[in-house]
Amino acid sequence: xxxxxxxxxxxxxxxxxxxxxxxxxxxxxxxxxxxxxxxxxxxxxxxxxxxxxxx
Amino acid sequence: xxxxxxxxxxxxxxxxxxxxxxxxxxxxxxxxxxxxxxxxxxxxxxxxxxxxxxxxxxxxxxxxxxxxxxxxxxxxxxxxxxxxxxxxxxxxxxxxxxxxxxxxxxxxxxxxxxxxxxxxxxxxxxxxxxxxxxxxxxxxxxxxxxxxxxxxxxxxxxxxxxxxxxxxxxxxxxxxxxxxxxxxxxxxxxxxxxxxxxxxxxxxxxxxxxxxxxxxxxxxxxxxxxxxxxxxxxxxxxxxxxxxxxxxxxxxxxxxxxxxxxxxxxxxxxxxxxxxxxxxxxxxxxxxxxxxxxxxxxxxxxxxxxxxxxxxxxxxxxxxxxxxxxxxxxxxxxxxxxxxxxxxxxxxxxxxxxxxxxxxxxxxxxxxxxxxxxxxxxxxxxxxxxxxxxxxxxxxxxxxxxxxxxxxxxxxxxxxxxxxxxxxxxxxxxxxxxxxxxxxxxxxxxxxxxxxxxxxxxxxxxxxxxxxxxxxxxxxxxxxxxxxxxxxxxxxxxxxxxxxxxxxxxxxxxxxxxxxxxxxxxxxxxxxxxxxxxxxxxxxxxxxxxxxxxxxxxxxxxxxxxxxxxxxxxxxxxxxxxxxxxxxxxxxxxxxxxxxxxxxxxxxxxxxxxxxxxxxxxxxxxxxxxxxxxxxxxxxxxxxxxxxxxxxxxxxxxxxxxxxxxxxxxxxxxxxxxxxxxxxxxxxxxxxxxxxxxxxxxxxxxxxxxx
Numbered sequence: 020x021x022x023x024x025x026x027x028x029x030x031x032x033x034x035x036x037x038x039x040x041x042x043x044x045x046x047x048x049x050x051x052x053x054x055x056x057x058x059x060x061x062x063x064x065x066x067x068x069x070x071x072x073x074x
Numbered sequence: 075x076x077x078x079x080x081x082x083x084x085x086x087x088x089x090x091x092x093x094x095x096x097x098x099x100x101x102x103x104x105x106x107x108x109x110x111x112x113x114x115x116x117x118x119x120x121x122x123x124x125x126x127x128x129x130x131x132x133x134x135x136x137x138x139x140x141x142x143x144x145x146x147x148x149x150x151x152x153x154x155x156x157x158x159x160x161x162x163x164x165x166x167x168x169x170x171x172x173x174x175x176x177x178x179x180x181x182x183x184x185x186x187x188x189x190x191x192x193x194x195x196x197x198x199x200x201x202x203x204x205x206x207x208x209x210x211x212x213x214x215x216x217x218x219x220x221x222x223x224x225x226x227x228x229x230x231x232x233x234x235x236x237x238x239x240x241x242x243x244x245x246x247x248x249x250x251x252x253x254x255x256x257x258x259x260x261x262x263x264x265x266x267x268x269x270x271x272x273x274x275x276x277x278x279x280x281x282x283x284x285x286x287x288x289x290x291x292x293x294x295x296x297x298x299x300x301x302x303x304x305x306x307x308x309x310x311x312x313x314x315x316x317x318x319x320x321x322x323x324x325x326x327x328x329x330x331x332x333x334x335x336x337x338x339x340x341x342x343x344x345x346x347x348x349x350x351x352x353x354x355x356x357x358x359x360x361x362x363x364x365x366x367x368x369x370x371x372x373x374x375x376x377x378x379x380x381x382x383x384x385x386x387x388x389x390x391x392x393x394x395x396x397x398x399x400x401x402x403x404x405x406x407x408x409x410x411x412x413x414x415x416x417x418x419x420x421x422x423x424x425x426x427x428x429x430x431x432x433x434x435x436x437x438x439x440x441x442x443x444x445x446x447x448x449x450x451x452x453x454x455x456x457x458x459x460x461x462x463x464x465x466x467x468x469x470x471x472x473x474x475x476x477x478x479x480x481x482x483x484x485x486x487x488x489x490x491x492x493x494x495x496x497x498x499x500x501x502x503x504x505x506x507x508x509x510x511x512x513x514x515x516x517x518x519x520x521x522x523x524x525x526x527x528x529x530x531x532x533x534x535x536x537x538x539x540x541x542x543x544x545x546x547x548x549x550x551x552x553x554x555x556x557x558x559x560x561x562x563x564x565x566x567x568x569x570x571x572x573x574x575x576x577x578x579x580x581x582x583x584x585x586x587x588x589x590x591x592x593x594x595x596x597x598x599x600x601x602x603x604x605x606x607x608x609x610x611x612x613x614x615x616x617x618x619x620x621x622x623x624x625x626x627x628x629x630x631x632x633x634x635x636x637x638x639x640x641x642x643x644x645x646x647x648x649x650x651x652x653x654x655x656x657x658x659x660x661x662x663x664x665x666x667x668x669x670x671x672x673x674x675x676x677x678x679x680x681x682x683x684x685x686x687x688x689x690x691x692x693x694x695x696x697x698x699x700x701x702x703x704x705x706x707x708x709x710x711x712x713x714x715x716x717x718x719x720x721x722x723x724x725x726x727x728x729x730x731x732x733x734x735x736x737x738x739x740x741x742x743x744x745x746x747x748x749x750x751x752x753x754x755x756x757x758x759x760x761x762x763x764x765x766x767x768x769x770x771x772x773x774x775x776x777x778x779x780x781x
Binding site: 053054055056057058059060061 | 156226228230231232296299300303304305306308309310313
């Protein structure tokens with residue numbers, strides 16, 4: 020059972036890291052603009068040179 | 075402003091053709107070994123065609139040759155297009171391709187020869203295993219450099235799944251292939267017993283997760299929207315289920331070890347995370363199926379979409395069945411039975427196979443710039459394959475549950491209703507025939523696809539070139555800095571993204587495995603547990619060589635009916651010197667953990683020569699070559715030396731006198747057999763070493779050395 024002295028702190032620290040990461044991501048707009056990527060991959064592969072000058 | 079370049083389509087073609095070739099081999103082997111279970115005579119009486127040696131070849135071919143090449147074809151095709159660049163290095167791509175095929179050929183030669191580590195899906199001996207590690211590095215360098223030179227800032231969801239695959243497989247495979255060589259073709263894993271079991275199933279389950287799931291989800295997120303000409307249903311869901319999937323999967327391994335000598339807490343962690351897995355898994359299924367909203371009329375006509383829809387449905391079934399089987403009381407019934415084999419094939423045939431078929435029917439016309447030869451044939455393939463899969467699954471559900479119930483059946487007095495193991499085998503042999511028929515159907519459909527695709531490629535116009543494309547270059551300063559939005563920033567930074575993925579999988583890894591290093595592999599030093607003698611150890615290696623673990627377990631679970639049938643449940647200490655552990659995962663034959671001392675030497679001799687002489691109806695192959703092949707006594711000293719290095723308490727004299735001791739022990743057993751009429755000279759043959767090992771199983775417990 021002495022394993023628990025190692026396991027519980029490890030679990031808590033790592034769990035906290037993930038929670039902090041999630042809060043950070045969510046508060047900084049991690050989940051914004053989830054529309055364009057899904058559409059962009061559907062565009063034809065090769066586009067004529069004239070259309071590719073936009074940034 | 076815009077760069078002109080060409081995608082490397084040749085490498086995608088190469089991997090796709092390799093997929094189609096090895097898929098046929100893997101399926102043919104599957105049909106053969108399924109028939110061997112239905113009729114033992116198909117083992118042909120030859121060492122290299124017996125079930126124990128071919129089954130690892132079948133699983134390795136299906137996972138690493140068929141699914142592996144399929145995944146690479148998908149990654150090379152879709153990544154270049156999603157990242158708007160050719161692969162970083164054509165040379166690395168080709169080293170990866172030819173190296174991978176060489177590994178497959180090496181596996182196809184060594185596994186039938188019995189050169190194996192004896193851990194499931196990690197059977198390849200150390201020179202091949204480390205070649206795989208090297209090739210993986212080649213692949214990873216090529217892939218991450220391609221990310222670096224990309225022209226599209228945003229990393230599409232499929233790319234994330236590929237990153238998780240590459241990073242995690244590297245960690246898994248390296249961790250599970252740490253072995254000390256005895257010779258060029260023989261090595262022992264550094265882990266033993268419970269620790270080896272935990273590492274093995276952490277690896278084994280995550281092979282399912284990161285070879286057969288994450289890259290296939292990536293594949294799905296590219297090819298399904300492309301084929302359906304619709305954006306993925308919810309990009310948000312894809313993000314949420316990606317992170318939760320990679321975080322949760324890595325913990326689920328211990329569900330393969332329920333009721334075993336693994337500590338309870340580790341079992342419970344495994345069960346809890348396995349149950350949670352249903353959410354991210356179904357997230358992927360739902361996202362895929364709903365992508366087809368408004369396009370269902372096309373599913374009726376287009377074989378590509380048919381395959382994808384069926385694949386996602388099988389994925390949903392398998393990922394419901396998995397958590398179900400992880401519940402302890404369900405595992406008590408299903409573990410070690412054919413239900414598990416059926417479960418795996420629901421994923422392999424239904425999910426992986428159908429995803430690859432859908433991809434192949436979509437990709438071949440595009441890569442070779444030729445319409446598919448016959449849509450009708452492709453539709454026929456779908457229905458034949460579907461019928462084959464369902465036949466396969468249903469027969470093994472019935473077989474598994476039937477056998478599980480028969481093993482556990484006790485009468486009112488508490489006695490086993492079916493004390494003879496072979497009785498429970500004979501009951502399900504008819505279902506083995508049905509399973510074989512299902513596999514044969516699936517294989518027939520596959521051949522139909524091969525004909526269809528070959529005819530398509532043959533009609534291809536001459537001189538098809540790599541597809542041309544153009545895209546504006548990324549201004550270096552903007553890489554990794556997308557207007558300060560962290561989510562977009564994360565996607566713009568492949569390095570950071572990789573680290574985060576690695577972190578997510580390492581959490582589970584560290585928490586589950588680290589304690590085993592601190593606690594002596596969960597087994598306290600027990601003086602009553604004696605290391606194997608040299609001859610027994612050599613016999614154990616023969617047990618591994620013949621793949622006995624593919625049909626026999628050495629782990630009696632702490633369940634009443636099991637203890638009645640086989641004896642006291644297995645303790646952790648009993649396998650503390652077992653490099654590798656041989657707990658097994660399937661009981662086509664009975665458990666052997668306490669078989670030592672149960673029968674005389676002569677019984678084992680005759681049983682290995684012709685199992686049916688002693689167990690009428692047995693479906694075990696005969697191993698007559700063991701009485702003809704001479705024991706290599708000289709290598710035993712080196713084996714003991716390596717074991718000593720690994721911490722098995724052998725004295726220096728044990729190693730120095732190993733060969734003499736082994737010969738003496740062999741003489742004793744051989745004399746005993748000869749006195750009972752076995753031909754003279756048997757003491758020099760391998761069968762004697764195997765008998766020494768089998769008679770040793772469970773001895774420490776029998777002699778009171780383990781509490």
